[in-house]
Amino acid sequence: MSGIPEADWRVFRSLHPIWIERFCKRVNGELMRVLSDDSRDAYEQYLAGYKLMHKRDKEIANAFNDFRRSTAVIQIAIIRKLGVITDEEFGRFSESTRASLQHFWGE
Numbered sequence: 001m002s003g004i005p006e007a008d009w010r011v012f013r014s015l016h017p018i019w020i021e022r023f024c025k026r027v028n029g030e031l032m033r034v035l036s037d038d039s040r041d042a043y044e045q046y047l048a049g050y051k052l053m054h055k056r057d058k059e060i061a062n063a064f065n066d067f068r069r070s071t072a073v074i075q076i077a078i079i080r081k082l083g084v085i086t087d088e089e090f091g092r093f094s095e096s097t098r099a100s101l102q103h104f105w106g107e
Helices: 006-035 042-064 069-081 095-105
Strands: none
Touching: 006 042, 006 069, 042 069, 069 095
C-alpha cells in the first residue's frame, strides 16, 4: 500500500502523540480499576493487571510502533478501531484517505 498524501501525513504526525496519550490515559485508568478491585486479593489484582498490560502492550505496539508514511493508513485504521480517534480528528483527513480506510472496515 502506498503512503498517504503529504497533507494527511502532516495531520497524522500532529495527532499521533495525542492519540498515544489518550490511549495510555485510558489504559492507566483501566489498570487503576483492576488494581483497586477489593473483590480480589493482592495476587489476583497483580495477575489481572499483568494480563491487562500484556494485552494492551500488544495493542499499543500494533497501533503506534510502525510510524512511517507508508503504514499510516493501516495505523489510522487500527487506532480508530481502538476508539482513540474522534470523529472530528478523523474528518481532518482527505476524502481519499478516508475512502482508503473503508477497505479495513469492509464498507
